[in-house]
Amino acid sequence: MNGSQKGEWLTDFPGHASVKSLLLKACVSGRLPQSLLFVGPPGVGKFATALSLARFLLCGARGCGVCATCRAVASLSHADLKVVIPTPKEDSEPEAPERYGTFIAEKAKNPYFMPAFKKQPSISIDTIRGVSAWLSYTPASSCERIAIIVDAHMMGTEAQNAFLKTLEEPPESARIIMTTSNPYDLLPTILSRVERFQFGFLTESEIVEYLSKKSESSIAELRLLARLADGSMARALEMLDEEKRRLRNEFVTAFQYLFEPNELRLINWIGEQEKFPLDEFLSVMLSLAHDLLLLCLGADESKVNNIDQLSMIRMLSGRVNVESVQRLIGAIEKASRALQSHPHYALLILSLHQAYSAKDSYNH
Ligand SMILES: [Zn+2]
Known part of the structure; x- marks a missing residue:
């Protein structure tokens, strides 16, 4: 030997x-x-x-x-x-x-x-x-x-x-x-x-080290990817892709529209989009909603996965209530399960807005 x-x-x-x-x-x-x-x-x-x-x-x-x-x-x-x-x-x-x-x-x-x-x-x-x-x-x-x-x-x-x-x-x-x-x-x-x-799961530093051999991106960017990938190298590598990152930014915008009092901006947003993978969309929604729920429940900000969106999530967490966010998470999970049946994608996205705002509508 x-x-x-x-x-x-x-x-x-x-x-x-x-x-x-x-x-x-x-x-x-x-x-x-x-x-x-x-x-x-x-x-x-x-x-x-x-x-x-x-x-x-x-x-x-x-x-x-x-x-x-x-x-x-x-x-x-x-x-x-x-x-x-x-x-x-x-x-x-x-x-x-x-x-x-x-x-x-x-x-x-x-x-x-x-x-x-x-x-x-x-x-x-x-x-x-x-x-x-x-x-x-x-x-x-x-x-x-x-x-x-x-x-x-x-x-x-x-x-x-x-x-x-x-x-x-x-x-x-x-x-x-x-x-x-x-x-x-x-x-x-x-x-x-x-x-x-x-x-x-892989640790953030294990992912960052591997990605740094594959990509020219800065260590700060790679750290964000590693955090978003939640311990999965496959996800981290996917997100190295420019198009995936552009889409994520679009999805982050849509996420914020879920919390608007009416659906108008969300409907406009849907109208502007080329067709995109719904499973990707839902997984970004779920990740952001989990972060939001964490902050709503008073967790430490270091627990947030979408670290680049911390200020947006912090701002939302001061405005929304825990039950609505939990309802939204339930709706996202339900939508993910329904994906196999080829749903109408605009209706599916709007259903998330409705799930979030359902209870609030008679709170105010
Ligand atoms: Zn050999």
Whole structure:
């Protein structure tokens, strides 16, 4: 063993020190389980860690990062590595196979990338049968074959049942790494066959440090992004995008209009907008409303996530009452749940104004 390289393969992505140290010990002692489950919030680096682990296992030099094997793993093109991501059912989306390729390419460029689908994605039983068969072949060029199943909870019951046998008795040279943010959607029989590793949120400084290698933005700006990302690197990276930031500023304006006595400015605002992603809009609304509620409840201002909007939130907190803000938060959460049913977006936004002002209208 080359001591100088010890653990280097897991330091390319930030955070999760305890998980990494467990993995490192298991690898070094040769006791890494064949079936692993990485559990934790979305966008914190479960897949990035799986990829880093795969690099170590497939590279002959402990995941050196420079050899052809390591490069092939990083670009998700290694013959002994298979990455499965959930996609919408093919019958309803004929272009799904090409899109799958596009998403894999994105995931190779940015391991934190989370594809967004209009329709509910899933991992089909056919895909799982394919993975099981693939794992049973002799490795092409390494000593093992590794399947990474992203968001394993997107396997339906049928697919999960079809995977049980492989998890129970994996082929000798097979390794299965599954990631999930929702282990409760996995069958107990799946959970009992895997070794579980628990991931937490990333800290602000872990996010800032990683972003500073990717972006020219000032440390103050990156700190704001890290704060807004709420422990998720995927969200922070998304917000590095100029367009996303412009949209957020637009949404901040709309948020203030929610507290106006009538809907006029909100209606004008909606009229001026190009079509935008409603889920983004609602997540900005929720984040700002949470900050507002915190200040209304007398929390310390350092707890505010939208630090660049502190003066606006402080000003609003002196004007609104706790019940109205709670009602608004309830309405935003309800609207988020209703997104799947393709609501009319102007009506949905106006419903937030109505939720907020409902009680006030007879208070005054
Ligand atoms: Zn290597």
